[in-house]
Amino acid sequence: MNRRTRIGPAEVRALANCAELPLAPGREQLIAETLDAWVAEANALSRKMSAAEHLELVPATVFTHPEALDGE
């Protein structure tokens, strides 16, 4: 497994620039720790959902054709 780069203020600044999200000075320090923690947990969930046993699972947000009547 690759070692994950911790998300610090520099990484937040770079990501925000890529997203064209202007961050006021100092905000990258405010959000870096939380973002880093959330990304770590999200990566863990991504590894879990990438397991072979889950390959057939579709996201919960797919079209379910509501225009079709129930039962048809």
Added chain:
Amino acid sequence: MASDEMMRNHRQLCALTLAEAARLVKTREVSPVELVDACLARIEAVNGRLSAFISVFEREARQVAEAAEIMTRAGHDLGPLHGIPVALKDNVAVRGMLTTAGSKVLADWVPDRDATVAARLRQAGAILIGKTNMHEFAWGGTSDNPHYGTVRNPWNTDRFPAGSSGGSGAAVAARACYGAIGTDTGGSVRLPSAINGIVGIRPTYGRVSNHGIIPLAWSMDTAGPMTRTVEDCALMFGVIAGHDPKDPTTARHSTADYAAGLGEEIRGLRIGIVPGYFFHHLQPAVHEAVQRALDTLVSLGAHLVEVDIANIHGNISAQLTIEAAEPSAYHQRWLRERPEDYGDDVRSLLEIGELLFATHYIQAQRYRSLLRNEFIEAFRRVDIFVCPTLPFTATRVGEMKVVIENGVEEDMLSAIMQFTGVPSLTGLPSLNVPCGFDSDGLPIGMQLIGRPFDEATLFRAGAAYQGATDFHLQEPDL
């Protein structure tokens, strides 16, 4: 009438449940004007301490009450909520009235049409008495609002009311209205219901229209009633539930008479518990109260079934990813044009949501399918699940850390959605029912989780529990 006598009468009127008040209006023993006057007096008496309301519709409510009284005297009945004052969380559009979503960004927004929920309440005869305070844009769980004041818990005003529907929770608990509408994405009806000692339901996703409600996370948003009793909740729910052509996420699945089964026994009801998760990591008072509640349900004839939900762990990360990414998409323009108009906590969450990866979001949505499949499978063996609504009782206002076990401080946002995230992710309905108090007199709630579109069973079980207990009858000493 002497002032003291008037106040006693107002308090007596405010102490009525919604169902009681509705019956008395129909029999003409109580006038809608009296009910509105009582609620307005109560709001004036308590709102300075609670900050539960952003707007109060004093003139409009009195006008409608007078009209409702005339109609009653003429033998006309608008519906199950005829003449009953109710409140709406301030992210629910009301035609011609300020709807701020607890924000500075929408501080001047006056919608030109009602949200469907508001329209249905009016059509059932309800009188809209005001808009309740909330966590800004519903993106938070404390209702500590930098623009409209910090909402406070009527049981102890040093404590928080939870959120994001904290104003609705406080208003109902303080007897300032007979019911209120909240919205629930990750727990925002259920959490303030538990923390304020009242009943609140998160419906099946798609059971109640979100049309005209400022969104937080489209794939998890719902709206539901918050009331003092299960009966009241069922009455309000029956009015607002059902397909709405204006909201494509609403289901055509038929609604039910949710109040019809309220007196039925629950003998044979199969209650699922997930021992490795639902009774893990709780404050002792919460554990004891919910365990006693289960004992009460068993004494009424239900029986417990232990269920293993293999993939229940990991739900908090999925919850946070989805609940962060979707609002960030909605707020993209405002966050760039006027970021300083957001409270700092919401601004930070919106910025974080912009920086999560697409694959994180998709994997979280796939996880939802996995978790839902496991619960649907489990519903072959059980009728409802029961667990605590949250693992702790009301913390002090302003605290963003909480101690649950062993003196360890934890982040409030993750801790608070430990149990409410499960129905949010799976789309299942869930009902908070008050089930006790801690040693400081702070309320504790339990969460009943049901099958899709089976709110009726939740109401039946909750009503049976309230028939055997009196926690819902307790009133804060304000």
